[in-house]
Amino acid sequence: MNSLLPYIPALPLFGFVILSLFGRRLSKPVTAWLGAGTVCIAALITITVALAFLQTTPPGGAYSQLLWSWFTVGNLSVDISLRVDALTLVFIFIITFVGALIHIYSAFFMWHDRDMARFFASMNLFVCSMLLLVMADNLVLMYLGWEGVGLCSYLLIGFWYEVPSNSRAANKAFLITRIGDTALLIGLFLLFKELGTLNMNAILQEAPRHFTTGGSNIVLITVLLLVGGMGKSAQIPLQTWLPDAMAGPSPVSALIHAATMVTAGVYLIARMHGLFQLSPVTMAIVAIVGAITLLVAGCSALAQTDIKRILAYSTISQIGYMFLALGVGAWSAAVFHFFTHAFFKALLFLAAGVVIEALHHEHNIFMMGGLRKRMPEVFITFLAGAAALSALPLVSAGFFSKDAILWYSWSSAGGSALLWFMALVGAFITALYSTRLMLVVFWGDMKTPVHQQPDRGMVIPLVILAFFSITAGFIEWPHNMIHLSLFSDHVQQVLPGTVMKENLPPEWLFQAIAAVVTLLGVYLGITLYYGKSGVRWQQSPPLAATREFFFSGWKFDQLYNFIFVKPFLFLTRINKSDVIDRMYNGIAQASLRLNGWFSVSQNGSLRLYIVGVLAGILFIITLQLLL
Amino acid sequence: MVITRYHPVHALLYLAVSFLSVGMIFLSLGAPFVAALEIIVYAGAIIVLFIFVVMMLNLGNETAQQEKEWLKPKVWLVPSALVLVLLAEMLLLLFSGNQQVMQVSQVDPRKVALSLYGEYIIAVELIGFLLMAGIVGAAHIGKHRKPSLHRFLQNGDAEKERASALQQETIPNEQTVLHD
Amino acid sequence: MTDSVNMVLMVATVLFALGLVGVLTRKNVVFMLISVEIMLNAAGMAFVAAGSKWQQPDGQVMFLFILAMAAAEVSVGLALVLQIYHQHKTMDVEDLKELKD
Numbered sequence: 054m055n056s057l058l059p060y061i062p063a064l065p066l067f068g069f070v071i072l073s074l075f076g077r078r079l080s081k082p083v084t085a086w087l088g089a090g091t092v093c094i095a096a097l098i099t100i101t102v103a104l105a106f107l108q109t110t111p112p113g114g115a116y117s118q119l120l121w122s123w124f125t126v127g128n129l130s131v132d133i134s135l136r137v138d139a140l141t142l143v144f145i146f147i148i149t150f151v152g153a154l155i156h157i158y159s160a161f162f163m164w165h166d167r168d169m170a171r172f173f174a175s176m177n178l179f180v181c182s183m184l185l186l187v188m189a190d191n192l193v194l195m196y197l198g199w200e201g202v203g204l205c206s207y208l209l210i211g212f213w214y215e216v217p218s219n220s221r222a223a224n225k226a227f228l229i230t231r232i233g234d235t236a237l238l239i240g241l242f243l244l245f246k247e248l249g250t251l252n253m254n255a256i257l258q259e260a261p262r263h264f265t266t267g268g269s270n271i272v273l274i275t276v277l278l279l280v281g282g283m284g285k286s287a288q289i290p291l292q293t294w295l296p297d298a299m300a301g302p303s304p305v306s307a308l309i310h311a312a313t314m315v316t317a318g319v320y321l322i323a324r325m326h327g328l329f330q331l332s333p334v335t336m337a338i339v340a341i342v343g344a345i346t347l348l349v350a351g352c353s354a355l356a357q358t359d360i361k362r363i364l365a366y367s368t369i370s371q372i373g374y375m376f377l378a379l380g381v382g383a384w385s386a387a388v389f390h391f392f393t394h395a396f397f398k399a400l401l402f403l404a405a406g407v408v409i410e411a412l413h414h415e416h417n418i419f420m421m422g423g424l425r426k427r428m429p430e431v432f433i434t435f436l437a438g439a440a441a442l443s444a445l446p447l448v449s450a451g452f453f454s455k456d457a458i459l460w461y462s463w464s465s466a467g468g469s470a471l472l473w474f475m476a477l478v479g480a481f482i483t484a485l486y487s488t489r490l491m492l493v494v495f496w497g498d499m500k501t502p503v504h505q506q507p508d509r510g511m512v513i514p515l516v517i518l519a520f521f522s523i524t525a526g527f528i529e530w531p532h533n534m535i536h537l538s539l540f541s542d543h544v545q546q547v548l549p550g551t552v553m554k555e556n557l558p559p560e561w562l563f564q565a566i567a568a569v570v571t572l573l574g575v576y577l578g579i580t581l582y583y584g585k586s587g588v589r590w591q592q593s594p595p596l597a598a599t600r601e602f603f604f605s606g607w608k609f610d611q612l613y614n615f616i617f618v619k620p621f622l623f624l625t626r627i628n629k630s631d632v633i634d635r636m637y638n639g640i641a642q643a644s645l646r647l648n649g650w651f652s653v654s655q656n657g658s659l660r661l662y663i664v665g666v667l668a669g670i671l672f673i674i675t676l677q678l679l680l
Numbered sequence: 681m682v683i684t685r686y687h688p689v690h691a692l693l694y695l696a697v698s699f700l701s702v703g704m705i706f707l708s709l710g711a712p713f714v715a716a717l718e719i720i721v722y723a724g725a726i727i728v729l730f731i732f733v734v735m736m737l738n739l740g741n742e743t744a745q746q747e748k749e750w751l752k753p754k755v756w757l758v759p760s761a762l763v764l765v766l767l768a769e770m771l772l773l774l775f776s777g778n779q780q781v782m783q784v785s786q787v788d789p790r791k792v793a794l795s796l797y798g799e800y801i802i803a804v805e806l807i808g809f810l811l812m813a814g815i816v817g818a819a820h821i822g823k824h825r826k827p828s829l830h831r832f833l834q835n836g837d838a839e840k841e842r843a844s845a846l847q848q849e850t851i852p853n854e855q856t857v858l859h860d
Numbered sequence: 861m862t863d864s865v866n867m868v869l870m871v872a873t874v875l876f877a878l879g880l881v882g883v884l885t886r887k888n889v890v891f892m893l894i895s896v897e898i899m900l901n902a903a904g905m906a907f908v909a910a911g912s913k914w915q916q917p918d919g920q921v922m923f924l925f926i927l928a929m930a931a932a933e934v935s936v937g938l939a940l941v942l943q944i945y946h947q948h949k950t951m952d953v954e955d956l957k958e959l960k961d
Contacts, residue, residue, distance in 0.1 A: 708864070721927055722930075733890065733938045737941075743888070763880045763884065766877060771870065795921050800921050811928055811932050814936050819939075822939045
C-alpha cells in the first residue's frame, strides 16, 4: 500500500504539467479526459488504500512513504514524505472523491469555455496541492501545499479575468488569506525554535514534554496557527474574502471554496490537536470564533439575493460549526461535520451552477422561481442538499454531524450553555435560510425562462452527491439511538476522544430541542416566503435596515475599509512628498555638493596628483613619527 | 644629475651611470647575481628602450630648449621642499631604529633560485602574467593608430619587438637561476 | 658591516627622493618615466640591502620581481608615450588634461 501513496498527489500533478505545457494544442475531449481522468484514478487509488486501511490497520496507525529528502539546513532536515493515517484518510477521500465528481461535472460545465485547458490545469494543481497539504508528514511540506492551494484559489477566482471585479475578488482573497499565511509561517518558525523539529509526529510527541499547559509560548504558537487557519477557513475576522470568491466558476466554488480548501484550517487544528490541548485559552478562542462566525455568517446568508453568495455565507457558517467543535475538543465531531458538509455543500454549489447556467447566468434568486417543474432532477438533488444543510432530523447527513456538535458544545469539558445556545440559534437560522432559498428558487412563478437543460454528465455527479448527502450520516449515530460509531472509531485512532462533563442532562433532550428548532426554522421560512406573504413582511423599515446590514455581510468590508484602507490611503497621501525619502535625497544632495567641491581638484594635472600622494605619505609618516 | 639634464640623451647617460653604480653597491652587498641582472636588464635593456623612444620621437635640441623653459625655480621649489621633508623623515626613521650589528655575507644565487621557485612560485607565475599583459598591452597600444600614418605603424612594430625582446631577456635569466 | 647596510639604505632613500623630485618637477613624460625608473631602482636597492642584512634570499627575489615589473611598466609606458605624442604632438603632462572633470 505504501507504494501507492505517491501516485495520489502525483497523478493530478501529472495532469497539471501536461495541461499547462500542451494545453493549447490538445483537443477538448483530450483535455477533459486528462483533467478529470487523473483525479478519478487518484480517487480509485484512494479508495483502494482506504479499504486496505480499514481492513487491517497498518502498524503505527499510518501508511507512510519517504520519497526523498528535500533539503537539510543546520539541524532542520525536511523530507518529501507522505503519511496517511485515519484523519488524513478522511481528507484525501473527500478531496479525491468529491474532487473527481466535480471534475466530471466540470468537463461538461466548462465545455464551451475557450480556456478549458487552463481551468483543468489549475484544478489539477489544486487537487495536488491539497493532497500534499493533508498527506504531508512535516509542516514545511504542508506549508507548501497550503501556499499551493492559495495560489490555485487565486488563479481560479480570477479565472474569468476579463471582468475587472473578478480580478479584484481574486486579489482580495489572496491578500486576506496572506494575513493568515504569514501568521502561520511565524507560528511554524516559533514551533521550530521551541522544539527543533517540524515533523508532525515528533511535534505531537515532544510538545507535552516541552511546554507547560497554558504557558505563554504555547499560547502564542497556537494563536498564530489559529490565525493561519482562520485566514484559510474564512473565519471572523478574516472571512470577507470568501463571498467575493464566488466570482469563479461554480465547480471552483464547489471544490475549493466549499468542500476542501476552506477546511484546511480545520485540518490544521485537528492535526495539531496536541498543541491546542496544551493551551486552553486558544481552545476557548477557537470555540468563540467559531460560534460568532456561524451566527454572523448565518444572518448574512439570510439577506443575500445572489444564490452563490447565500451558499458562500452558509459555508462560512458551517465551518464556524467545525471550529466550534474543535474549540470544545470534539475533534471527531468536527471532522465528521467536515465529511458530511463536503458532500452537501459541493452538491449545492454544483446544482446552483446548473441553475445559473440554465437561466442565462442569472444569479439573483428573486429572478428565479418555479424551477421545480422545469428541472426536476436538479430540484430533487438540491432538496437533498438543502435538507442536509438545514440538518433535518434523521433523513439527512447534516443532522448527525450537527447534532453531535450541538451536543458536545454543551456537554464537553470546554463547552458551555452560551456556546450551545449560539449554535442552536445558528441551526435555526440555517434552517430558515435554506428554506428561503428552496422556496424562492424552486417554487412560485417562473420569472426567467429555462433555456437549456443540464447535460447528463452534470446530473450524475449531482445524484451521487445527493445520495451521500443523505446517507453519509448513517455511519455515525448518536450514542443513545443506535450504537454505531464507525466514523469516530476510525478517526479516534488519531484524535483523542472528547472529555465530557459530569452530571449531564439526557442526550435525547438536546436532540429533541435541536430537531424542534430546526423544524421551527423551516416552518418560519415557509410562512414567510411561501406564496405572496413574504413581500409585505419585507417592506417594513426596521427590517429593511437590518436586511441591508446583513446583506452587506455585517458591514465587515466597510469596517475594514474604514479601519485599514482609509488610514493607509491617508498615510500614503501625506507621504506623497516622501518624508522618509528626504533623508536619502539629502544624502544624495550632499554627495553631489561634495562632488562639486572635489571635482575642482580633478584638473587633470598629473603632477598635482603626485603632489597629493606625496602629501598623503608625508602626513602618515609625520603622524607615525609624532605618535 | 639625471633629473636636472635638459637633453634626454644626457639624462639617459647619467641614468646608465646610476644603474652601474647601484650594481656595484649590490656587488659589495654580496649579491653578485642581482648585480649582474641590474646591469644587463636595467643598464642594457631599459636604457636601450628609452633611447629607442627618444630616437623615434626625435627629441633633440628643441626639447632641451623647451625643458630649459619649463625647469624654472618656481616649478621645482615647492616639490623639492616637500621631498626634502620626506627625505628627512625617512632618514630619521632609518636611524631611530635599533642598530644591530649584522654580518653581511654573500647570498648565493642558489638560495635565491630555491626560494624563487619554492615558496614564491605563485609570485613567479603572477609576474609571468604581468609580463604577458605588458607585451599584449604594449602591442595593443602601439597598434591603435590611424592607418594613414604608416610611419607610426612601423614604430609600433618596433615597440612590440622591444617588449618581446625584453621578455625574452628576463625569462632566460630566471632560468639561469634554476640551472646555476 | 652595519654601517654598510645603513649606508646603502640611506643611499636608497636619497635616490628615491631624487626620483620623486624628478617626477614632480619635470613636465616631459619621458623624463618622468626615467625618474620613475630611478625610484623603482631605489626600492629594489632597499630590498636587496634588507635581504643581505638578514641574510635571506627574499630580498633578491623581490628585486627580481621589481625588475620584471619595471620592464613591463617601461614597455607599456613608452608605448603610451608614443601614442600620446602622436595624438597630441606634445610631451607636456600639463597639456594632457582630458581626464579633467
